[in-house]
Amino acid sequence: QQPVQSPQAVILREGEDAVINCSSSKALYSVHWYRQKHGEAPIFLMILLKGGEQKGHDKISASFNEKKQQSSLYLTASQLSYSGTYFCGTEKPSGNTPLVFGKGTRLSVIA
């Protein structure tokens, strides 16, 4: 079951904040977040494994609400380098399964 990401696209000015959501109709084992720039490979950002887990580095963080079967990615004080398409990938409850990716959220940060 493909996770649903929202919004589909967002435009920010440098320094603004954004939230990207990823939700599933089925129970999840984990949520993986990636960023992909045009023509490049997806770059790993972080994994969230447990319900309620929160992670972050620099100004990018994420949370995982296992009960609601959703995860959110938070980008604060956005920089031009944050531009790209963000994907969430989910695993089945058994874990150690191939990822099913959402359709992505296109983020554009402008000066």
Added chain:
Amino acid sequence: DTGVSQDPRHKITKRGQNVTFRCDPISEHNRLYWYRQTLGQGPEFLTYFQNEAQLEKSRLLSDRFSAERPKGSFSTLEIQRTEQGDSAMYLCASSLGGFRGGQETQYFGPGTRLLVL
């Protein structure tokens, strides 16, 4: 560079021809995945290996597609009798996985962009 590498990076072929792509994973990674990505979509799972064993194939993987990982290191993905609908970016990823309860980060290669004319 010790990341995932893929070859070729670009391939243009005529409909009906066969093509083969290669992926070299991060050394010591036991899992290797193939995904396909079309414009505006996220990567779609095709198949994956744990060492040399092919553990799962997606319904997307028609009979024209075959993948191998003969010695548990590099992998090849072959598409026979290519169709225009096969045009896409083919991504390879590798991980150190299969351990219950452990984190399994998949690292992607740069992809092979296929155009079928």
